[in-house]
Amino acid sequence: MNIPSASLDEASIQGPTSRRHTTPRTWPAEGYTRAPYWAYTDPDIYAQEQLKIFRGKTWNYVGLEAEVPEAGNFKTTFIGEQSVVLTRAEDHSLHVVVNRCAHRGNMLCRDAFGKVKKLYCVYHAWNYNLQGDLTHAAFSHGLRGEGGLPADFQLSEHGLQKLRVATLCGLVFATFSDEVEPLEDWLGDVAQGIRRVLHKPLKVLGYDTQRIHANWKAYHENPRDSYHANILHTFYGTFGLSRQSQESGMTLDTHGRHVYFYTKAGTEKKSQDFDATSAALRSVNDAMQLEDPGILKWRDEFGDGVSVQILTTYPSFVLHQIANSLATRQLIPRGVGESDLVWTYFGFEDDDDALTQARLVQGNLAGSAGMISVEDAAVCEMMQRAMADGQNGESFIEMGGKTLDSGGNTKLSERAIRNFWHNYCLDMDLA
Numbered sequence: 001m002n003i004p005s006a007s008l009d010e011a012s013i014q015g016p017t018s019r020r021h022t023t024p025r026t027w028p029a030e031g032y033t034r035a036p037y038w039a040y041t042d043p044d045i046y047a048q049e050q051l052k053i054f055r056g057k058t059w060n061y062v063g064l065e066a067e068v069p070e071a072g073n074f075k076t077t078f079i080g081e082q083s084v085v086l087t088r089a090e091d092h093s094l095h096v097v098v099n100r101c102a103h104r105g106n107m108l109c110r111d112a113f114g115k116v117k118k119l120y121c122v123y124h125a126w127n128y129n130l131q132g133d134l135t136h137a138a139f140s141h142g143l144r145g146e147g148g149l150p151a152d153f154q155l156s157e158h159g160l161q162k163l164r165v166a167t168l169c170g171l172v173f174a175t176f177s178d179e180v181e182p183l184e185d186w187l188g189d190v191a192q193g194i195r196r197v198l199h200k201p202l203k204v205l206g207y208d209t210q211r212i213h214a215n216w217k218a219y220h221e222n223p224r225d226s227y228h229a230n231i232l233h234t235f236y237g238t239f240g241l242s243r244q245s246q247e248s249g250m251t252l253d254t255h256g257r258h259v260y261f262y263t264k265a266g267t268e269k270k271s272q273d274f275d276a277t278s279a280a281l282r283s284v285n286d287a288m289q290l291e292d293p294g295i296l297k298w299r300d301e302f303g304d305g306v307s308v309q310i311l312t313t314y315p316s317f318v319l320h321q322i323a324n325s326l327a328t329r330q331l332i333p334r335g336v337g338e339s340d341l342v343w344t345y346f347g348f349e350d351d352d353d354a355l356t357q358a359r360l361v362q363g364n365l366a367g368s369a370g371m372i373s374v375e376d377a378a379v380c381e382m383m384q385r386a387m388a389d390g391q392n393g394e395s396f397i398e399m400g401g402k403t404l405d406s407g408g409n410t411k412l413s414e415r416a417i418r419n420f421w422h423n424y425c426l427d428m429d430l431a
């Protein structure tokens, strides 16, 4: 068949990449009080994030120690788009390796969880121990004097790519970076929000994974956004688990990378300005009652009256306490306009049956169909659709003020969002 040469050029060779934006991006002059919509839609920006953020100077959550309790246990997961494996070795040490054979790049572990004596590549049977060291390469000495690997081949030079690993209160984090500071230094003051909740050995209760049709940053902003919590989520305000009129606060680390905020149910302080605003909120409706109010009965298990604490670490981790529902959320980017959110619900090893039951019932507040959190993914998807191709427009982030510090510790603020974009621009060389 005679194919005109013109038909083989851009359309077939470049394909979708021909729509990529190629000129350098310029951040709005207002800085971190604006986020241009191209940051959520540009495939080139997305590709750079993989390198500069997920493979950059960040600690990324990969799982719970309780998910790999015994020697030989492994869990496969992701940091950014990169598949990695968390293993527990014979000496009980934890390791995280890239899930890619050092020979020709085959994926080693395909199951989400398992128990093995070694990591085995099905393609040509290279074997690795649980620390990621290569221990055997099939036919490396050849056969009857033929084939085999070169005489200078060293097993020790062909192990899996290893990441730094650190734990805090049963959470396991890993990083590709040799430079990022130790985990607890990196978390700064936000580590205290982790220690408050994870104060004894954990027990996993279940999982829920949802695909969100939005850029990962749309979701990452959401649990940093203490301003929306009592407005978007009608269940919170209507049934009193979290209201702006309650005692609350917000804590950031000194770099503004991480944040947690809390509220205390039952501490309502009525004021005229609250009454004036709440009259216009859909989320405050004292007339509405639940037929079965059981889901609202929660035990103050930490003894401090905090009914909700939402904690976020840059760039991909959330820890929540919503009444007695406890869960981690891991954010995994799946392309510029898609993300997965993996929810892991847990309690503690010494929970009594009533508390476990309360955690399971209140688990209905969270997750992909949760009575509170269902709205978060919905809003992220509506944002993504409204941004369209992202070629114009930017968000406005001045609630609480215009600087990284303004807003202080009030929850009625977008301070944590401004700090996110500040760190994002530094990491992405966009500042």
Ligand code: FES
Pocket (backbone or CB within 6 Å): 101, 102, 103, 104, 105, 106, 121, 122, 123, 124, 125, 126
């Ligand atoms: S790709 Fe793994 S052994 Fe060849």
Ligand SMILES: [Fe+2]
Pocket (backbone or CB within 6 Å): 222, 223, 228, 229, 232, 233, 373, 376
């Ligand atoms: Fe929310």
